[in-house]
Amino acid sequence: MAPTPQNHINSSSFRDPTTAWLGHDGEWRVIIGSKIDARGLAIMFQSKDFVKWDQVDHPLHYADGTGMWECPDFFPVAKNGKAGVDTSVSGKHVKHVLKVSLDDTKHDHYTVGTYDLKKDIYVPNKGSIEGYTGLRYDYGKYYASKTFFDSQKKRRVLWGWVNESSSVDDDIKKGWSGVQAIPRAVWLDASGKQLIQWPIMEIQKLRKDKVKLANKVLKKGSIIAVKGVTAAQADVDVSFKVKSFNKAQRLKAEWKDPQLVCSQMGAAAKGGVGPFGLLVLASNNLEEYTSVFFRIFKGQDKYVVLMCSDQSRSSLNANNDKTTYGAFLDVDPVRENVSLRSLIDHSIVESFGSKGKGCITARVYPRLAIGDKAGLYAFNNGTESVTITKLSAWSMKKAQIS
Numbered sequence: 068m069a070p071t072p073q074n075h076i077n078s079s080s081f082r083d084p085t086t087a088w089l090g091h092d093g094e095w096r097v098i099i100g101s102k103i104d105a106r107g108l109a110i111m112f113q114s115k116d117f118v119k120w121d122q123v124d125h126p127l128h129y130a131d132g133t134g135m136w137e138c139p140d141f142f143p144v145a146k147n148g149k150a151g152v153d154t155s156v157s158g159k160h161v162k163h164v165l166k167v168s169l170d171d172t173k174h175d176h177y178t179v180g181t182y183d184l185k186k187d188i189y190v191p192n193k194g195s196i197e198g199y200t201g202l203r204y205d206y207g208k209y210y211a212s213k214t215f216f217d218s219q220k221k222r223r224v225l226w227g228w229v230n231e232s233s234s235v236d237d238d239i240k241k242g243w244s245g246v247q248a249i250p251r252a253v254w255l256d257a258s259g260k261q262l263i264q265w266p267i268m269e270i271q272k273l274r275k276d277k278v279k280l281a282n283k284v285l286k287k288g289s290i291i292a293v294k295g296v297t298a299a300q301a302d303v304d305v306s307f308k309v310k311s312f313n314k315a316q317r318l319k320a321e322w323k324d325p326q327l328v329c330s331q332m333g334a335a336a337k338g339g340v341g342p343f344g345l346l347v348l349a350s351n352n353l354e355e356y357t358s359v360f361f362r363i364f365k366g367q368d369k370y371v372v373l374m375c376s377d378q379s380r381s382s383l384n385a386n387n388d389k390t391t392y393g394a395f396l397d398v399d400p401v402r403e404n405v406s407l408r409s410l411i412d413h414s415i416v417e418s419f420g421s422k423g424k425g426c427i428t429a430r431v432y433p434r435l436a437i438g439d440k441a442g443l444y445a446f447n448n449g450t451e452s453v454t455i456t457k458l459s460a461w462s463m464k465k466a467q468i469s
Contacts, residue, residue, distance in 0.1 A: 081110070083138045083168075086215065087117070089155040091184050098127050100136040100167065107133035107167060109141070111187070128165055128189040130197040135170035138211045141189065142223065143182070144255040144262070151223035151254065153216050157182055162255060164262065165189050166204070168211050175204045175212050175227065179261065192260075202261055206326065206394040207376055207428040208232065209248060224267060225251045229415060232378070232388040232430040248428060249410055249417055256424065261397065263423040266410060274302055274461035283455040285343060285447035297462035298443040299348065299436075301411045305445065305458040306404045307343060309363060314339035314450045318364035318371050329375035329393030334358035334448065341373075343447040347411050348381070350435035351442065357381040357431050359418045360446075361405050372396040372405060374420040374427065381431035394425040404456055412463070413437075 080102045087097040095117050098109040107130050111123040127141065143152050143161040152161055166177035178201060180191035191197065204212055205227065212227035227248045231238055238244040251264040278295040285291070293303070316339045322328045334342050344360025346353070358377040363370050374396055378389040398405065398421040410417045416429040436442065443460065447453050 080135055085139055085141050086154050086213075088141070090187075091157065096123075098139050098141055100139045102135040105134055106131050107136040107169070109136060109139050109165065109167070109189070123187065125188065127187070133167070133169060133171075133198045137168040137170050138175075138213060139168075140164070140166040140213055142214055142216070144179075144223070144253070146255060146259065149252070149254040149263075150221045151216050151252075153218065157184060162259065163189060165191070166212065169199065172199055173210050173230070174199075175210055176201045177204065177262070178202065179255070179259065203394075204262075204264065205248075205426045205428050207392040207426075208430045209426075209428045214253065222252045222267075223254070225253045225264065227251075227428075229428055229430055233384070233432050234386040237384075237386065237432070246415070248415075251426075256397075258397065261424065264426050265419065265423040266408075266417075270302070270410070273464045273466060275464055276462045278460050280445075280455055280458040283445070283458070284452055285445065285455060286452045287450050288448065290346070290444050290446040293443040293445060293458065293460050296443060296460045297439070298411065299413050299438050299441040300463045301443060301460055302408070302463055303345060303347070303411070303443065303458070303460045304406070304408045305345065306406045306456045307361070308404045308454045308456045309340055309400055309451065310454070311451050312340055312363065312365070312370055312401070315363050315365040315370060316340075318366045322364075325373055325375075325393035325395050326391065327393075328373060329377065330391045332362065333375070333377045333379055333391060334360050334446070337448050337450070338362055339449060340451045340453075341447075341449040342375070343449055343453045344407060344445070345409060346442075346444040346446055347409060347416055348431060348433050348436045349442040349444055350433065350440065355380060355382055355433045355436045356444075357416055357429055358446075359407060359409055359416065359427070361407070361420070362449075363400050363405075370400050372398050372400055372421070374407075374418075374425050376416065376418055376427040376429045378429055378431055381429070381433060383434045384432060387432055388430075392427045392429065394420070394427060396421045396425045398424060410463075411443075
């Protein structure tokens with residue numbers, strides 16, 4: 068018997084089973100997303116033969132005030148190294164990740180924690196934030212994701228859905244809506260606090276016509292064109308070095324929401340250290356562009372790096388959703404360079420900050436910056452100079468999908 072809703076669970080709040088895992092007792096388990104009132108639930112079912120499933124008397128995990136949990140995902144990650152592990156692996160050498168897609172906000176949130184085999188429950192790490200202000204896979208348009216274990220290459224691969232920024236009428240004219248993001252390899256950061264995400268290595272097979280820049284100083288107000296690449300379909304990897312933080316702005320106590328800060332302080336708003344980064348899908352006279360950039364603030368006891376993806380000028384189409392996104396990165400800009408990789412594909416910009424510690428996906432539909440009329444630039448609107456220590460950019464071939 069397949070898992071069915073029981074114990075007053077509404078059938079409309081019961082969906083999206085995970086990949087099953089084999090428990091330490093030799094029985095299979097699977098969780099299904101659900102809710103009771105505003106309590107999000109990971110309902111667990113158990114089976115001896117993978118055919119008949121019985122609901123376990125307790126959920127794997129729940130969290131009050133989080134609403135419906137869609138597309139839950141539960142999997143182990145190695146404490147050390149980048150290699151993935153099979154979904155059924157447990158023990159002291161791994162941590163576990165529980166990801167839920169919150170129906171109320173259409174964002175994918177996750178926590179890192181421990182799978183308690185005796186109690187058969189998931190326990191998030193102490194200090195983990197669950198719900199709307201917790202960790203996200205992606206701080207832009209990214210939802211309903213799932214992972215799988217690639218046993219041949221020993222990695223865990225994440226797939227996510229990118230929804231639209233265009234109007235319903237425009238979607239109807241296009242004849243389609245929504246695409247899959249680039250698959251990402253995921254592993255546990257050395258800190259143990261969060262996941263790292265990075266485009267799978269196969270993406271590099273699409274690269275061609277590499278161009279490079281190195282040791283370019285971006286003074287206040289600088290903008291330089293990156294020429295020689297097809298900017299509408301490109302892979303860009305850049306590293307910035309900040310030498311002086313003297314003019315870094317003080318991070319105000321009320322600036323807790325990175326998206327709000329990015330919305331109020333876009334790429335055109337001059338600052339102390341930053342904004343600096345990339346202008347992608349940019350028209351010739353910069354009537355249209357999507358900016359992916361950093362600002363560095365002076366916190367109480369450290370410098371704080373903010374990553375933004377500003378869509379406010381991404382299109383002359385006034386009907387598009389031009390929300391600006393943001394994320395704080397767990398990186399020390401004094402000790403290491405601030406890096407950015409952006410994958411650009413006509414209407415999608417997937418950006419990875421600080422080697423995958425923060426990810427933001429934007430969906431944009433420019434009217435001018437299309438095909439060979441799209442440009443790519445590096446810029447600095449901060450008072451302090453920054454140096455491009457290394458920039459590599461490639462035109463990208465079309466994927467051959469069979």
